[in-house]
Amino acid sequence: MFKPKLFSTLKGYSKQQLLKDITAGIIVGIIALPLSIALAISSNVSPEKGLYTAIVAGFLISFLGGSRVQIGGPTGAFVVIVYGIISRYGYEGLVISTLMAGIFLILMGLLKLGNLIKFIPAPVITGFTSGIAVVIFSGQIKDFLGLRIDNVPSEFLPKLASYISHISTINYQSVIIGAVSIVIIILWPKINRVIPGSLIAIIVTTIASLMLKLDVETIGSKFGEFSSQLPPFSIPNIDINTISQYIRPAFTIAILAGIESLLSAVVADGMVGDKHCSNTELIAQGTANIASALFGGIPATGAIARTAANVKNGGNSPIAGMVHSLTLLVIMLVFMPYATLIPLSTLAAVLIVVAYNMSEWKAFVNFFKAPKSDITVLLLTFFLTVISDLVIAIEVGMVIAAFLFMKRMADVTNVKSVSDKPEYIPREADSQAVNGKKISKEVMVYEINGPFFFGAAGKFVEVIEKIQQKPPKVMVLKMRNVPAIDATGYSSLYELYKRCRKNNTRLLLSNVQPQPMKVLEKYGFIEKLGRENLCLDFSHDLLKAGQSA
Numbered sequence: 001m002f003k004p005k006l007f008s009t010l011k012g013y014s015k016q017q018l019l020k021d022i023t024a025g026i027i028v029g030i031i032a033l034p035l036s037i038a039l040a041i042s043s044n045v046s047p048e049k050g051l052y053t054a055i056v057a058g059f060l061i062s063f064l065g066g067s068r069v070q071i072g073g074p075t076g077a078f079v080v081i082v083y084g085i086i087s088r089y090g091y092e093g094l095v096i097s098t099l100m101a102g103i104f105l106i107l108m109g110l111l112k113l114g115n116l117i118k119f120i121p122a123p124v125i126t127g128f129t130s131g132i133a134v135v136i137f138s139g140q141i142k143d144f145l146g147l148r149i150d151n152v153p154s155e156f157l158p159k160l161a162s163y164i165s166h167i168s169t170i171n172y173q174s175v176i177i178g179a180v181s182i183v184i185i186i187l188w189p190k191i192n193r194v195i196p197g198s199l200i201a202i203i204v205t206t207i208a209s210l211m212l213k214l215d216v217e218t219i220g221s222k223f224g225e226f227s228s229q230l231p232p233f234s235i236p237n238i239d240i241n242t243i244s245q246y247i248r249p250a251f252t253i254a255i256l257a258g259i260e261s262l263l264s265a266v267v268a269d270g271m272v273g274d275k276h277c278s279n280t281e282l283i284a285q286g287t288a289n290i291a292s293a294l295f296g297g298i299p300a301t302g303a304i305a306r307t308a309a310n311v312k313n314g315g316n317s318p319i320a321g322m323v324h325s326l327t328l329l330v331i332m333l334v335f336m337p338y339a340t341l342i343p344l345s346t347l348a349a350v351l352i353v354v355a356y357n358m359s360e361w362k363a364f365v366n367f368f369k370a371p372k373s374d375i376t377v378l379l380l381t382f383f384l385t386v387i388s389d390l391v392i393a394i395e396v397g398m399v400i401a402a403f404l405f406m407k408r409m410a411d412v413t414n415v416k417s418v419s420d421k422p423e424y425i426p427r428e429a430d431s432q433a434v435n436g437k438k439i440s441k442e443v444m445v446y447e448i449n450g451p452f453f454f455g456a457a458g459k460f461v462e463v464i465e466k467i468q469q470k471p472p473k474v475m476v477l478k479m480r481n482v483p484a485i486d487a488t489g490y491s492s493l494y495e496l497y498k499r500c501r502k503n504n505t506r507l508l509l510s511n512v513q514p515q516p517m518k519v520l521e522k523y524g525f526i527e528k529l530g531r532e533n534l535c536l537d538f539s540h541d542l543l544k545a546g547q548s549a
Helices: 005-009 015-042 047-064 077-110 122-145 156-165 172-190 197-211 219-223 243-272 278-294 304-312 318-341 344-358 361-369 372-387 390-412 457-469 487-502 514-522 525-529 538-548
Strands: 414-417 431-434 437-440 443-449 474-481 506-510
Touching (some): 005 047, 015 077, 015 197, 015 219, 015 304, 015 318, 015 344, 047 278, 077 122, 077 278, 122 156, 122 172, 122 372, 122 390, 156 372, 172 197, 172 344, 197 344, 219 318, 243 278, 304 318, 361 372, 457 487, 474 487, 487 506, 487 514
Parallel strands (some): 443 474, 474 506
Antiparallel strands (some): 414 443, 431 437
């Protein structure tokens, strides 16, 4: 249940691998620096809180996690959630929500729910991921264009309306700084792939704005001076009477952290040829979020892009992730005062690129080749994420996906006569041949194909109605192709049994599979039916049916 990868990877650990992990950790730390600051500002908190999160939570996610190369910290997916929680409950409300989310994550790991999260359908994941990307992009328009808006609405449509009404306040110097930043971020990897383009963009545009004395808003002009000290420890004031209001935001944080961290871990597994422990990862994520809240941070989870960068630069153990956090700590202590000079339009450009990368637009477009049901789930989740709320989007997406799954299961399950006729074997025929075997005219043979769940029960009801009209002396029900049965399926089968008894029809079950047999035995159905009416061979069934008839 709880097996941190750190301890298993240290067996046979070499100096060469240590050097690779240290190098990868330093590089990823440099990559995480601008992202942590930008994500914090976009989440409506001060810049250092993003660094606190990457330092504290990032260290614990690597130290305790179930993936050997996972890099943790603040991510773009949380921007929308954090912004909304702070707007409604303030920063202390965010701290309480994050603490509760950490507890939820630990409980999910202890209850071994790690594997269940993997069953969330791909259209739901792509829908809310693309939706979050759109919301992140929309949140950067103000700073990118340098618009003068005192209070930007948190909702998507009112936010766009606010931008349009204030478009006359556009600052073209901010636009130029932002555009140059995007160009640098895109083109820099062609020159050097080790140093991140976002860091180069920050350095170049900050120096340029100072030298040219550009009239652009900076971190310092918006937030003033901020701390470059070690993360402070503080326990929030929790009122038991009002704690219930934080359950929903806490659940949102926990679900999103769980989904994103496990998705990142799966991607990492494919890159390093390893297998992560999902429940250990959830416990680590929960512990990290509790610590992040107590040390002045924001919610954290596994970061797919930073994890990939870790692997590409030689990281192959949790040591690299721990070094990444220590690197950020050193940078914060030494260079943080200079961060106040960074233009906000530059950070907006960094997050615009982040939003583009996480939009998964290629996967989004490819889903339009999928069945209409998947497209429906994708679009519903996407638009609800953008316009309404992430939790509602996931809930609705999951419910719709579940109903569509039921429909598909019902479609693939059928109940049919073994004869060529669409209905049961006609009494007019003296005999009917099935697979070379003669069937008496008094015998009816039906076969169920597929899982016998509640979605398919309606088809079985039609069979029961036909039997009521012209009951045979013997009915054989072939169940060789029924891998599973649920309570509703059993109820339909039991209704058939009662109809058969009422009409003095003998019911025989053929080739009942293990799971249905277990269910029928638990309900006591086998004893009611009589074990002599269970058969393993269809030829024997026909012989027994003919004798009964």
